[in-house]
Amino acid sequence: MPGIKILSSAHYVPEDVVTNDDLAKIMDTSDAWIQAHTGIKTRHISLKGENTSDLATKAAQIALAKAQVKPEELDLIIVTTFTPDGLAPSTAALVQRNLSAKNAWAYDIMTACAGFIFGLSTADKFIRSGAYRKALVVAAEVNSKMMDFKDRTSTVFFGDGAGAVVLSADDQIDMVKGEQMCTIGNAEVVHSGRIAPLTTLSANNYPVTDAFTQIGRDVFDEVTMLIPEHIQAFLANKDLETKDIDYFIPHQANLRLIEYIATALNEPLEKFSRNVVYNGNTSSAGIAIGFDELNQTADLTGKRVLLTGFGAGFTYGSILLEL
Structure with missing residues (x-):
């Protein structure tokens, strides 16, 4: 049974930064309240039309480049998200298309904030089976599109972003x-x-x-x-x-x-x-x-x-x- 090696990691966040003061302009809150209750100072929000598959694709591209792995070398793509582009097709299928990862099959895992753990666990099992050698796991969320910006108790917590890892079977290393x-x-x-x-x-x-x-x-x-x-x-x-x-x-x-x-x-x-x-x-x-x-x-x-x-x-x- 092969072991698992993490070849690379990467992340991507939207360029727009929203401060606590920015939120205070549109809802009844303040920088002092948010920092006291959450410790959060800023968050990145997708304000230029980037959806979850876009963030996921950008993080994946960086991770693949770092690992020197071509998209067509991937056997499996897992995207963990509970803010998908839609129910169908899966966000992972859109990432597979965007990357031109023609030999990979792809699907989403939805376990909310624990998603990346479950995605890693799932990819681990497919690789250990011996049937697959390389996998991409991406956790990506555009939380902002699901928020009620009148609900200060929830909205002030959340930001948008994506992180990715490239995994490979390895006969000597098991991380x-x-x-x-x-x-x-x-x-x-x-x-x-x-x-x-x-x-x-x-x-x-x-x-x-x-x-x-x-x-x-x-x-x-x-x-x-x-x-x-x-x-x-x-x-x-x-x-x-x-x-x-x-x-x-x-x-x-x-x-x-x-x-x-x-x-x-x-x-x-x-x-x-x-x-x-x-x-x-x-x-x-x-x-x-x-x-x-x-x-x-x-x-x-x-x-x-x-x-x-x-x-x-x-x-x-x-x-x-x-x-």
Whole structure:
């Protein structure tokens, strides 16, 4: 059975930066309130017509160039998103077309903010099967298109962006050292894109989707109750402790949650990715962006990196990398 090697990583965010003061001009909020409650200072918003497949394609192109892998060498493309271009075709199919990755089959995974973890896990299994050699996993979100900009309790958190990794089978190296995935069905704490079923037959029937909404306090309570314990139990099962992890890349929900997790694990905040401060909550893309930023700035040779995603569903999980 082959091992898994991460050949490259990349990320892309839209060029338009929206500050807290910009949001305060259109809703009842302030820079002081947003920073106090979320730690977020800025976010990138797609204001020039870039959709999720566009962000995903740009991140993928950078990752493929870094890996010196041609699109036609790809066997599989997975896009993780809960803000797809549409229900059909899949966003992954659009990325496959944009890249001219003619030999790859492609599909989406939708597990909200935990998506990148589930995408990596899925690609890992296809490669380990021996039937596929190279895979592209992209986490991409245009959260802004799903927001109600009158809802200050949700909208101030979110930004748009994409992150990508290129994976390859390898007979000598195995960078993926373990994983655990969990789901607790809860449809009320966070939801987005609901389309109501018909109640009558009428020529006026037309599908309408709802905006993203969350019960922020319930989300915070759920994460703080589950995630530190999940991380500790996951590592203990590998005969590891949190001190054995060099870098943590959690979902970039908000800075206050990351601070809470770091304190609960008794680990310094410096070991945690915190791109949420300047990117906002980019849903499934936050971990992928954090991994690429770390990959660009640190020598990860021999380092252990823990990726932990959690999001709507309630879905969460971790993947341990040794690079």
